[in-house]
Amino acid sequence: xxxxxxxxxxxLIIGGGIAGxxxxxxxxEEGVSVILVEKGYTSRTGSSLFCGGFSLFNPExxxxxxxxMSQIAKTGDYFNxxxxxEITLKNSYxxxxxxxxxxxxxxxxxxxxxxRRGVLEAIRYGPGRIxxxxxxxxxxxxGVRIIDRIMVTDLIKQEGRITGAVGFHTGSDxxxxxxxxxxVMCTGGGGLGGHDxxxxxxxxxxxxxxxxxxxxxxxxxxxxxxGVGPFSYMGTGYGYYGDRKDDTRISIKGKEIKPxxxxxxxxxxxxxxxxxxxxxxxYTAVSAVHTGRGPIxxxxxxxxxxxxxxxxxxxxxxxxxxxxxSGVDLVKGNLYSGAARFETYLGHQIEGAGAGLWSADxxxxxxLPGLFAxxxxxxxxxxxxxxxGGGMGSRNAAVIGAIAGxxxxxxxxxxxxxxxxRGELDKLKSNxxxxxERPGGFDADWVTVQLKSIMIPYHMWMIKHGDRLKAGLTxxxxxxxxxxxxxxxxxxxxxxxRIVHEVKGRILSVEMMLRSALFRTESRGVHYRxxxxxxxxxxxxxxxxxxxxxxKMELVKEPLPEKWWPDLSIPYAERYPLxxxxxxxxxxxx
Amino acid sequence: MAIExxxxxxxxxxxxxxxxxxxxxxxxxxxxxxxxxxxxxxxxVCGICESDCPVGAIHVSPRMRAxxxxxxxx
Numbered sequence: 001x002x003x004x005x006x007x008x009x010x011x012l013i014i015g016g017g018i019a020g021x022x023x024x025x026x027x028x029e030e031g032v033s034v035i036l037v038e039k040g041y042t043s044r045t046g047s048s049l050f051c052g053g054f055s056l057f058n059p060e061x062x063x064x065x066x067x068x069m070s071q072i073a074k075t076g077d078y079f080n081x082x083x084x085x086e087i088t089l090k091n092s093y094x095x096x097x098x099x100x101x102x103x104x105x106x107x108x109x110x111x112x113x114x115x116r117r118g119v120l121e122a123i124r125y126g127p128g129r130i131x132x133x134x135x136x137x138x139x140x141x142x143g144v145r146i147i148d149r150i151m152v153t154d155l156i157k158q159e160g161r162i163t164g165a166v167g168f169h170t171g172s173d174x175x176x177x178x179x180x181x182x183x184v185m186c187t188g189g190g191g192l193g194g195h196d197x198x199x200x201x202x203x204x205x206x207x208x209x210x211x212x213x214x215x216x217x218x219x220x221x222x223x224x225x226x227g228v229g230p231f232s233y234m235g236t237g238y239g240y241y242g243d244r245k246d247d248t249r250i251s252i253k254g255k256e257i258k259p260x261x262x263x264x265x266x267x268x269x270x271x272x273x274x275x276x277x278x279x280x281x282x283y284t285a286v287s288a289v290h291t292g293r294g295p296i297x298x299x300x301x302x303x304x305x306x307x308x309x310x311x312x313x314x315x316x317x318x319x320x321x322x323x324x325x326s327g328v329d330l331v332k333g334n335l336y337s338g339a340a341r342f343e344t345y346l347g348h349q350i351e352g353a354g355a356g357l358w359s360a361d362x363x364x365x366x367x368l369p370g371l372f373a374x375x376x377x378x379x380x381x382x383x384x385x386x387x388x389g390g391g392m393g394s395r396n397a398a399v400i401g402a403i404a405g406x407x408x409x410x411x412x413x414x415x416x417x418x419x420x421x422r423g424e425l426d427k428l429k430s431n432x433x434x435x436x437e438r439p440g441g442f443d444a445d446w447v448t449v450q451l452k453s454i455m456i457p458y459h460m461w462m463i464k465h466g467d468r469l470k471a472g473l474t475x476x477x478x479x480x481x482x483x484x485x486x487x488x489x490x491x492x493x494x495x496x497x498r499i500v501h502e503v504k505g506r507i508l509s510v511e512m513m514l515r516s517a518l519f520r521t522e523s524r525g526v527h528y529r530x531x532x533x534x535x536x537x538x539x540x541x542x543x544x545x546x547x548x549x550x551x552k553m554e555l556v557k558e559p560l561p562e563k564w565w566p567d568l569s570i571p572y573a574e575r576y577p578l579x580x581x582x583x584x585x586x587x588x589x590x
Numbered sequence: 591m592a593i594e595x596x597x598x599x600x601x602x603x604x605x606x607x608x609x610x611x612x613x614x615x616x617x618x619x620x621x622x623x624x625x626x627x628x629x630x631x632x633x634x635v636c637g638i639c640e641s642d643c644p645v646g647a648i649h650v651s652p653r654m655r656a657x658x659x660x661x662x663x664x
Contacts, residue, residue, distance in 0.1 A: 040612030044638060049612075129638055149614065170614055202634060440664030445631075449659060490663055495614055495629060 002173045002433070009035040009145070010412040012165060012180035013405070014152050014207065016042030018051075018128070018394050019375025020186035021135040022095075022401030023364075023408070024144040027184070030409035035178065036139065037150040037167065039206070039498065043132035046188045047203060047376065052126030053391030054106065056096050056114065057089040065089065067119055076384015077524045077535060077576065078566040079223075079543075083362050084382040084400075088392075091399045099398075102138045104131040122391025150176055151498045152206070153432050155183065155214040155371065156420050162214065162370035163418040166428050170494040173436075175429055179420060181412035182370050184404050185211060185357060186397075189376035190509055192452050204502035205509035207377035208356045212508065217367040218546045219558070220355035220379040221509070222516035222527045223386075224461075286462045287581040355379050358545060364404025367547075370415070372408045374401040385525020435500040441488030444496075444503045450479060451503075455510055463581075464517050465530045473514045480507045511553065516544045519555045523580045533582035535572075541565050592633035593650050596625050600647035610642040631657055 011027045013020050016038030028034040038045055057063050065086070072085050100106065106125045108114045114123040125131055139146065152167035164179045187207030208218050276293055356377040357366045364372040374380075375397035382396045435441065454475050455461055459468055484504050489496030522536035523529050543558040566575050573587055593615060596607075603623040607616045616639060617628045625647075633650070640650040 040614070041609045044610050044642075045612045049636070049638065129641070148609075171617075202636075440662060443660050443663045446659045446661050488663065491629075495632075498614075499632070 001429075002168070002175050004175045004177065006177045006179065007035060007147075008179045008417060009033045010181050011035070011405070011408045012037070012178050012183045013144075013186060014165065014183065015046070015186035015188060015375070015377075016040075016136070016146065016148070017046035017048035017132070017186065017188055017375060017397070018135070019188075019378075019397040019401035019404075020184070021132070021139050022398045023184045023186055023372075023374055023405030024139050024146075025135075025142055026402040026405035027409040028139070028142045028144050028405075030406060032409045032412050034144045034409075035180070036144050036146045037152060037176075037178070038146065038148050039151045039170065041148045042139075042146050043136040044129070048132060048188075048394065048397070049128040050126075051128050051391075051394040052124055053122030053394070054096065054099075054125045055092065055120065055122045055389060055391035055395040056117065057092045058117075061116065063119065071120055072383055072388045073566075074577075075388040076386050078384065078541075078564065079381065079525060079560070080384035081359070081362075081381040082564055084359070084380045087362055087403070088380075088382040088396045088399045091402070092395050095395070095398045095402065098402075099125065099131065099135075103134045120389035122389065122395075126394075128394075147176075149494075151494075151501060152178075152187075153210065153501055154428050155210050156424070157214045157368070158418050158421070160369060161415070162368050164420055165210075166425065166432070168432060168494050168497060170498045173494040173497075175432070177420060177425060179417055181415050181417055182372065182408035184364070184401075184408045185366070185371065185373040185377055186375045186401060186404075187377045189356070190506060192448075192455055192506065192510075203376075204505050205356075205377070206502065206505050207373065208512070209505040209508045211357050211366065211368070211371065211373075212512075212546070212548060214371075215368060215548060216371060217358035218356060218379070218512055219358045219543055220381065220516075221512040221546065222520045222544060223525055224355050224513050286458050290458070290463055291581070362403075363407040364400055365407065370411065372404040372411075374404040378404075385527065387526075432501075433497070435487055435489040436492045436497055438486070438488040441486045442483050443490060444487050444499045447479060447483055447487060447503050448506070450483070451476070451507060451510060461513075461517075463528060463530050466518060466521075467531075469514050469518045473511070473518065476507060476511050476514060480511060512546050515553055515555055516546065519544050519557075523583070528580055530582060533580045534587065535576055537566070537568060537575075592635050593627055593630055593639065593648065595649050596627060597647040597649070598622075598624055600645045601625055602645055602647075604644065606642050606644065607639040607648060610639040612636075612638075615639075 010032035011034045013024045013027070013034060013036040016036055020036055020038070021042070024034050024036045036042060040046070057065075057068060059065075068089055069082060069085055072080055073082065096106070104125055106114050106123055108116060108123055117123055136146070149170045150167050151170055152165045154166050155162050156164040156166065162183050163181070164177065165183060166178070167176050168174065169176065185207040187205075188203050190203040190205030212218050278288065278293070356379045357371075357373040359365070359373075359378060359380045360367055364374055364378070366373050366378075376393065378400060380396065380400055382400070383392055387393070454472050459465070460472050484507055487500045487503065489500050517527065517529070520527060520540060521529065521532045522540040523533050524535050524540065541560045543560060545556045545558050547554050547556070568575075579587060596616075601624045603618070603625070605618055605625065607625050608618055610616075613629070613632045613634050615627060615629045615633050616625050618624075619626045635650060637650050640648045
């Protein structure tokens with residue numbers, strides 16, 4: 001059996017991205033001892049690596065709190081928590097100053113120092129691979145102890161509170177036991193990527209899985225962000241589809257055209273039109289093809305040759321050789337080649353608020369004492385049912401990370417340390433290493449492909465329907481109950497073990513998504529149900545919470561506080577200007 | 591495809607790429623004092639190792655690695 005290491009600290013931080021580093025630095029500044037563990041290498045991990053924008057709310061630039069608050073609420077169909085929204089906006093300047101003092105370079109769109117961004121417009125500070133090492137340096141400078149290549153698999157709960165965690169080293173295979181008075185979960189979101197199993201590597205929903213098993217409540221899963229793309233990197237939310245709304249000149253046809261219903265993304269570029277000449281974006285493209293208005297064309301009518309070539313270069317950069325191999329003529333359009341190749345790029349939860357551990361207050365608490373959380377694994381709802389603008393995910397991760405770190409430090413001074421029960425440890429240890437001991441088993445990459453084949457087609461998660469969600473759930477339950485327990489580690493060491501545990505986490509998370517989506521019998525934000533194509537304010541001004549109850553997943557409706565409701569006296573069509581596909585009859589009659 | 595090769599004429603054994611990889615694909619060959627591609631099948635094609643390498647020794651193709659999947663392995 002692998003050797004054991006016991007490590008004690010006041011505060012344990014799980015995850016070394018933006019949220020984890022901020023939590024660690026701020027907790028340490030309170031004078032408590034802090035350990036940060038990371039599955040990869042702190043500063044070279046997670047979606048933090050690829051983020052570039054920082055949403056700075058700056059009154060000196062004429063930014064008005066009311067204006068930002070109202071836009072975020074409207075975009076998110078009133079499902080944000082205005083208290084968290086206000087905190088993330090107001091604290092963004094201090095976080096910006098912190099980062100600057102650690103040497104992080106910020107620029108405006110023109111490359112000059114930040115000077116003029118408007119409402120919900122982000123400044124630049126990425127990519128993360130530039131600024132994350134500076135954050136790591138700062139964490140080490142203030143005395144945070146960082147241990148890389150540790151995959152945490154389970155939280156320890158004793159006497160109703162979280163008192164530590166266990167995991168293993170992916171290189172040495174050693175077992176690690178962490179005894180901590182407070183723990184901050186900063187493990188990020190998750191995703192399923194495109195067709196290839198490898199594309200799922202980034203983001204494994206580790207945190208919500210282990211928190212759920214420890215009894216924590218999870219929420220927001222029906223709003224797990226989606227994108228769509230016929231090619232590997234198209235529509236992933238990164239790069240090409242980022243905040244490039246300045247490019248709209250290329251896309252707009254020379255005549256007035258009617259926007260297609262289900263306009264999901266305020267920042268989506270309008271480069272594409274369906275066969276009837278309707279503008280479509282990465283969300284509405286799916287509806288267009290679904291209703292027989294495909295294929296989708298890249299519209300270049302008004303573009304100069306330079307503009308066309310710059311767009312093509314960018315597409316080639318992200319989509320690589322696949323475009324050429326597919327024989328798609330980019331200049332004529334046909335970029336989306338039809339429903340057969342539509343892929344849901346399953347939520348990376350880049351919202352920095354969208355789904356994950358239930359937020360019990362505005363201090364970074366979860367539903368479990370001793371457990372705090374921040375970043376993409378924390379459902380703070382600083383943004384609502386739809387991501388409102390660039391740079392908010394990383395900004396929210398930083399702001400809430402700092403708050404959760406301070407809260408954890410304060411909590412740790414009020415409770416004692418607790419030795420972890422030996423019997424419990426032996427049980428966990430044997431579960432953790434079981435896939436290494438197995439003589440053979442289901443291959444984790446093969447299982448991933450099965451999971452993708454259920455979830456990736458557009459008709460499962462982009463355009464949902466109760467019948468299809470039930471079918472998906474049946475298959476996912478089979479994977480969870482029958483296949484996942486028989487996966488084996490390939491290779492038979494910590495490296496292979498990590499992949500097995502990640503796949504288990506993804507299956508659990510997908511089950512939460514499907515159950516939440518089935519439960520919410522309405523459409524809202526990025527959650528679109530073909531069989532319930534409208535917001536239902538009578539029944540659904542409520543959140544969905546998931547928790548484990550006697551070994552089963554239990555879903556409960558948590559009413560939204562009335563003070564956060566939209567103004568129900570204004571007509572539906574004004575309350576919700578964005579129209580869902582199929583909503584038209586009810587819309588005009590209301 | 592994915593991470594394709596590490597050019598040993600250029601690799602100076604600094605080990606930066608080992609930390610660059612969040613999938614733990616690269617490790618050090620202590621005898622040769624060079625970086626080696628240990629788990630090529632897990633390369634996620636993020637390209638960070640290539641951009642972190644101070645001597646340009648790592649080559650990453652933008653395409654995913656194609657390999658056979660086995661349902662049940664041993």
